[in-house]
Amino acid sequence: MISIFFLFLKIFAGVAFLALVIALALLFDGVDRIVNARMQRRYGPPLLQPIYDILKLMGKENIVPRRASKIFFVASPWLAVASSLMVFLYIPSGSFPAVLGTEGDMILVVYLLAMSGLLMAVGGFASGNPIASIGAGREITLMMSYEFPLAVVVCTMAWVAYRVGLPGAPFNLETFANQSIWQAVGKTGAFGLLCLFVSLVLVVPGETGKGPMDIPEAKTEILDGLIIEYSGTNLAMFKLTFALRSFAISVFMTSLFLPISFASMFGISGIIVAVLDFVFFWVKVFAVQMVFVTLMRTAFGRLKIWQASKFYVVRATGLSLAGMILLSIDVLLR
Amino acid sequence: MSTTYKVPIGPVHVGLKEPVTAWLTLDGERIMDAKLRLGAIHRGIEFMARERNPIQVIYLSERICGICSFSHVLAFIRAIEDLSAIKVPPRGQYIRSLVLELERIHSHILWSGVACYSIGFDSAFHLGMEMRERVMDLLELLTGNRVNYGVATFGGVRWDITPEFAKATRDMIKFYRREFTPFRDIVMEDPIAQARMRGVGVLTKEEAVRYSAVGPVARASGLRVDLRKSSPYEAYSDMPVEPVVPQDYFGAAHGDVLDRFAVRVLEVYQSLDLLEKILDGLPDGPFVAETNLNKVLASLKKAEGVGWGIIEAPRGDDTHIVSLKGGEDNVLWWKVRAPTYASAVSWPLMFRGNELADAPLIINSLDPCVSCMERTLTTNAHGDSNIITKQELIKRCREKTDTLRARGGETR
Numbered sequence: 001m002i003s004i005f006f007l008f009l010k011i012f013a014g015v016a017f018l019a020l021v022i023a024l025a026l027l028f029d030g031v032d033r034i035v036n037a038r039m040q041r042r043y044g045p046p047l048l049q050p051i052y053d054i055l056k057l058m059g060k061e062n063i064v065p066r067r068a069s070k071i072f073f074v075a076s077p078w079l080a081v082a083s084s085l086m087v088f089l090y091i092p093s094g095s096f097p098a099v100l101g102t103e104g105d106m107i108l109v110v111y112l113l114a115m116s117g118l119l120m121a122v123g124g125f126a127s128g129n130p131i132a133s134i135g136a137g138r139e140i141t142l143m144m145s146y147e148f149p150l151a152v153v154v155c156t157m158a159w160v161a162y163r164v165g166l167p168g169a170p171f172n173l174e175t176f177a178n179q180s181i182w183q184a185v186g187k188t189g190a191f192g193l194l195c196l197f198v199s200l201v202l203v204v205p206g207e208t209g210k211g212p213m214d215i216p217e218a219k220t221e222i223l224d225g226l227i228i229e230y231s232g233t234n235l236a237m238f239k240l241t242f243a244l245r246s247f248a249i250s251v252f253m254t255s256l257f258l259p260i261s262f263a264s265m266f267g268i269s270g271i272i273v274a275v276l277d278f279v280f281f282w283v284k285v286f287a288v289q290m291v292f293v294t295l296m297r298t299a300f301g302r303l304k305i306w307q308a309s310k311f312y313v314v315r316a317t318g319l320s321l322a323g324m325i326l327l328s329i330d331v332l333l334r
Numbered sequence: 335m336s337t338t339y340k341v342p343i344g345p346v347h348v349g350l351k352e353p354v355t356a357w358l359t360l361d362g363e364r365i366m367d368a369k370l371r372l373g374a375i376h377r378g379i380e381f382m383a384r385e386r387n388p389i390q391v392i393y394l395s396e397r398i399c400g401i402c403s404f405s406h407v408l409a410f411i412r413a414i415e416d417l418s419a420i421k422v423p424p425r426g427q428y429i430r431s432l433v434l435e436l437e438r439i440h441s442h443i444l445w446s447g448v449a450c451y452s453i454g455f456d457s458a459f460h461l462g463m464e465m466r467e468r469v470m471d472l473l474e475l476l477t478g479n480r481v482n483y484g485v486a487t488f489g490g491v492r493w494d495i496t497p498e499f500a501k502a503t504r505d506m507i508k509f510y511r512r513e514f515t516p517f518r519d520i521v522m523e524d525p526i527a528q529a530r531m532r533g534v535g536v537l538t539k540e541e542a543v544r545y546s547a548v549g550p551v552a553r554a555s556g557l558r559v560d561l562r563k564s565s566p567y568e569a570y571s572d573m574p575v576e577p578v579v580p581q582d583y584f585g586a587a588h589g590d591v592l593d594r595f596a597v598r599v600l601e602v603y604q605s606l607d608l609l610e611k612i613l614d615g616l617p618d619g620p621f622v623a624e625t626n627l628n629k630v631l632a633s634l635k636k637a638e639g640v641g642w643g644i645i646e647a648p649r650g651d652d653t654h655i656v657s658l659k660g661g662e663d664n665v666l667w668w669k670v671r672a673p674t675y676a677s678a679v680s681w682p683l684m685f686r687g688n689e690l691a692d693a694p695l696i697i698n699s700l701d702p703c704v705s706c707m708e709r710t711l712t713t714n715a716h717g718d719s720n721i722i723t724k725q726e727l728i729k730r731c732r733e734k735t736d737t738l739r740a741r742g743g744e745t746r
Contacts, residue, residue: 040460084524130341134363134690144746212454212526220349221691301526302454304691 014089021088022240026050028286032246032294039298050243053067057236065229067128076123077230079238084116084244091251092174094282105171106154109252110147114205116241117143123238124216124226135225139209144302145312146206152320153203156325156327157256160185163331164191173255180259185330192326197257199320204253204292206312208246211297215305250289258284338366341690345374349452349694356681356697362692368685368693371680380668387663388414388488388656389627390635395654396482398670399703401444404437405647406670407486409654412567414488417641417658418634420624422568424617426490431569432503432612433476433485434645435605439510440469441648442598442605445701450521452695453530457519465510465517472506475499488630490622500613507606518599522592531592535684535696538589545680548673549650550601551700553579554594556587561646573611578604591699598701636660649673649701674703693707 029050037044046052064070090104090112117139124136154171162170164184182190194282217225227238301313338361345353353374357626359367379398383391395410396403408430415422422430447462470480476499477483484490521527537547552559560577562570578600580587587593624630638660644653650673657666677700682694 029585040457041464042460130339134360137362137664152494214454215691218454218691220454220694223348298457300455301458301524301530303526303529304689307529 017093018085018088021085021244021247024282025243026054026240028241028247028250031184031286032289035082035290035294036298039295050239051129054239057231057239058233060232060235062234062303063229065128068229069126069128072122072126074234074269075228075236076119076126077241079243080119080123080241082246083112083119083238084241087111087112087116087244087248088251090173091248091255093112093251093255093278097174105169106173106256107171108173109173109248110150110154113248113252114143116245117207120216120226120238120241121228123234127226127229129220129229132226132228134222135216135218135228138218139226141305141309142206142213142215142312144271145309146203146316149199149312149320150203150315152317153200154325156192156196156320156324157181160189160327160331171239173252176256176259181257185327186334187330188329189327192323192328192330193257195319195323195326199316200257201292201321202312202316202319204246204249205296206308207249209242210246210293212299212300212303214302214306215308218302221302246289246293247285250285250293253292254281254284254288258288260284337361337459343693343697347694350697352702354697354702356693357684357710358685358690358693363689363691365685365688365693368682370681372678380670382420383665383668385664386633388658388665389631391665391668392487393482393484395670398672400481402437402647402649402652403482404433404486405652405664406654406672407483408434408568408643409643409647409652409670410668411486411488411658412643412645413641413654414634414643414658415641416643417639417656418487418488418637420630420633422490423620423623424569425494425566425619425621426623428616429491429493429495429621430486432495432609433473433483434568435490435608435612436469436473436476438605438648439602440466440473441701442602443469443514443699445598446517446521446595448459448698449531449591449695453527455524455527457525458517458527461517461520462546465513468506468509472502475502487622487627488634490620494621496617500616503609503613507609510602510606514599514602519698520632522596522599525627528592530692530695532587532590534591534688534692535553536588536590536700537680537684539587541667541680541683542589545683546676547650547680548676549646549648550594550597550675551650551680553577553594554587554597555589556581561644561651565578565644567645569612569615573608575604575608580725591695593701604654618743631663634658635663642705647673649703650677674700678702 027047027050030045031045033049034044034047062074064073087109090098090109092098119144121136121139121143124132124139127133157176158170161168161176161181161184168174182193185193205213209215209217222228227235230238255291341358341360342355343358344350344355355371357369357371379394383394386394389716392407395406398406414420442468443462447459447466450456450458450462453725454492473483475482476493477485487491523685537545537551537555539556541547541623542552542557543702547555547557548559556579558577558579560575561567563577563691566575578597580593580596583594583596583600588649637658638683640655640657641689642653642655644651646652651672653669653671655669655671657668659666681697681700685693686697
């Protein structure tokens, strides 16, 4: 009886939380567009423009190209948005635990992020358009390049959490959200953590497909690449996926590396503090997204795919491996 | 074993400002072969001119292009002045040079912005576009128009320079010297912009000579060619103009897109210097030889012969050849050879060994003015434009010469 009650509670909490996540992701996307425009000395769209876009696209006709593989073409946007939404069920927000925190961990989050990217590529390949195929090929290449540094970051963090004995399962994100890993390691380790943090920052543009890494959707080269044939509801789903992915990676980064909260700072607890921390968590996410997504995409042009791939395979991987070695030295020699 | 596939860039493409199609044969991202298909916006302007008198054609020639409109007007006017021996007073010549330099500044800044847009550097694109507004405002202050100025006429110009305008120009020069340098540094020192433009779309010096590249494209390949130096016209005979070549500034000319960017950006500074010299040396006196257009028309009606006008437009040599027949109001024939046409021949060369991501940038690196370029279009009922072979063209030319001779020299 109690398990059924918890099941319903989880379903209710999940639906409410995901609705909040969608609203916040689109809202942050609107802010991103305004800030980007202001930095380029433009006025920019209204704050709610992404929401208007989605609503408008929902009412538009869905065109499936004749040469497209219909099942994959129609299914991939929906599956992509579903998998990028599922990410949020496993990430704790502030003092509140993740909705499905006990059912999945960091590895699942990384997989779900990769899955939504992969599904976008599948949709591109299924379009039957050479330009979309190029975009999808670029997406896959980019993914293969940034997944390794991302995996190194995740595994090193878990290993460190396990060795220094942070309470909780090492791969569970709540372990990092509740205690600051920065205080758990020494000076060498903090430097190593910084390396990992920077390599995760470098992965962000690739993961979000913005900034210097908007190669799969390069507008002036391949005309929005893999989404070129999409329209109507399917396109709305892809737009939502883009917004959710940049939001998800910011949330992931915040809970992994920025565990500052009122509760831990002042050592207090209570329902009001928990609510405050919940709000503060989204403020942190907002700051992370502004700095590492919006600022990056305003400040740089677009790389070519082999340049981006080389950048990830050599520099980002090198940096993450350096962070791993530094942390290993710190943890093993203490 | 690799499979290739074909991807079109254009005719309507986000990265291109005018319709031109490049059919690229790709192996993965690498360009194996490029075929350019032109002719999307041919308008038959030269034919339209045959139903107009020379003064009407001034305003027609302005509509050849929206960016280098004054260059086309001036080339046409100089061709008419060449055949009819109309003299231009010095002040008129100086004002013409002034508008030419203003137009060059506006064209080059526009292009710099578009090049940034092609590599996804939108911030620099918006910065460039905002910066260009200043010179557009100045052109509007002088002529009343932003794009097609309507400022030139036979024997001079239609508007004089006022002291207020001279002051506004000097303010603009100061503004650009202050504000344009950060823009240049933002782009040229940006690692990503360098990675995207260095070594891309290379045209060597020998190829530039062989395929008759003109203007900034030729200069970026290291050729010291500039009509303002080699065959000075208007006010340029009073002031030395040195061609801007990258080897003078960076030690070597690579002939790539970054060099073309550098040449155009440096020419903005050169134009600012020239503007100052023009304003300092502005002679007094009339700015137009004859204000009564009826008299001009009457004298042009008597004129007969072929006239040439060649000037250095922002994109290179702009050549107009006009023929008038004595006793007739209208232009007999008129031939325009826009700079893009000369440079476009080297497009397929520039594509070699580059990638799909570079294609729009390479097309844009010529600063193509497609509407200037498209002077002829051949077509049949099926829309296939490749219907005339070289042999057939030669055959037709000979037939036409034979019929002409048979008719005893009657051309029309």
